[in-house]
Amino acid sequence: MKDLFHSFYTQYQSEVIDQLGSFFHITLEPFSLLSGGKYLRSLLFFSANPQNETTIRTAFLIELIHATSLVHDDIVDESSLRRGKPTLFRELGVPKATAIGYYLLSYLQQQLLLQSPLFYQACFHTLESMCKGQLQEIHRSGSKQYTIDEYIDTITWKTASLFELSTGWIDSHFNESEAYFGTLFGQTFQIMDDIQDFILSEEKTGKPFQQDTAQKVLTLPVLLAKQHGKSQVDEASIREACLFGIQNLDSAISQFPERNRLKNQLISSLQNFLLCTLGTVPKVKN
Numbered sequence: 001m002k003d004l005f006h007s008f009y010t011q012y013q014s015e016v017i018d019q020l021g022s023f024f025h026i027t028l029e030p031f032s033l034l035s036g037g038k039y040l041r042s043l044l045f046f047s048a049n050p051q052n053e054t055t056i057r058t059a060f061l062i063e064l065i066h067a068t069s070l071v072h073d074d075i076v077d078e079s080s081l082r083r084g085k086p087t088l089f090r091e092l093g094v095p096k097a098t099a100i101g102y103y104l105l106s107y108l109q110q111q112l113l114l115q116s117p118l119f120y121q122a123c124f125h126t127l128e129s130m131c132k133g134q135l136q137e138i139h140r141s142g143s144k145q146y147t148i149d150e151y152i153d154t155i156t157w158k159t160a161s162l163f164e165l166s167t168g169w170i171d172s173h174f175n176e177s178e179a180y181f182g183t184l185f186g187q188t189f190q191i192m193d194d195i196q197d198f199i200l201s202e203e204k205t206g207k208p209f210q211q212d213t214a215q216k217v218l219t220l221p222v223l224l225a226k227q228h229g230k231s232q233v234d235e236a237s238i239r240e241a242c243l244f245g246i247q248n249l250d251s252a253i254s255q256f257p258e259r260n261r262l263k264n265q266l267i268s269s270l271q272n273f274l275l276c277t278l279g280t281v282p283k284v285k286n
Helices: 003-024 040-046 053-077 088-092 094-112 117-140 148-168 176-199 220-227 235-250 257-280
Strands: none
Touching (some): 003 040, 040 148, 053 117, 148 176, 148 220
16 A cells, blocks of 8 residues: 555554553553554455545544454453564453453544444444354354354354455445455455464464464364364364365455455465465364
């Protein structure tokens, strides 16, 4: 993305962090909060929308929804790292991290009230879906009755719904067909994240190794292993999860070339897992 986005994003980011720092009397720069990662959701958004002050603010609010959700995600997961940086939960404790999460939600709502009613409605529908997915994941942790179809429902709500918003919001309206591209992209993005939990080190992912396993979260590799009567994830279940993700995303087609490029990039990452990393799958905890 052009420097224009980064200039405005830094400005909006500082605005939020300064308000939080002033209210809670803490310095938030060392944390992963609002660091943005690769700005993937914004990349998808700007592949169909022009860059100007109004649309950059929209993209920032989409990123803020993501950042806000991660504060409470880290508490639920008891995660010490996020993007290689300490989480608020680990450094400040549950009460203060929870309060910061609520403060961000309050700030988000105030900012969304300044947007169009349609965008406000779309954002809160997304937040509702994300909460539903998180609750479903918690409810199903360790369950013996969790199916792959139910897993897909969970990650569609928890992860893909924000990608739906990122790809569906075009020219101040919601485009259902492009939102569906976001659904498939977001599902596969989560599947890849689930696979990384088993094959990549903490240094590469920026979060604790096998965090999902420690929390008894039933991800796709685990469910595929169970489907084949195996007590733990092995190379075959990792391979099947990779192929599942590739096939899932392969059917997604956007009218915007940059979106299809990002799709192919994600597919390529899964193919690289198949080619380069499956021979050295770390031993999975029982």
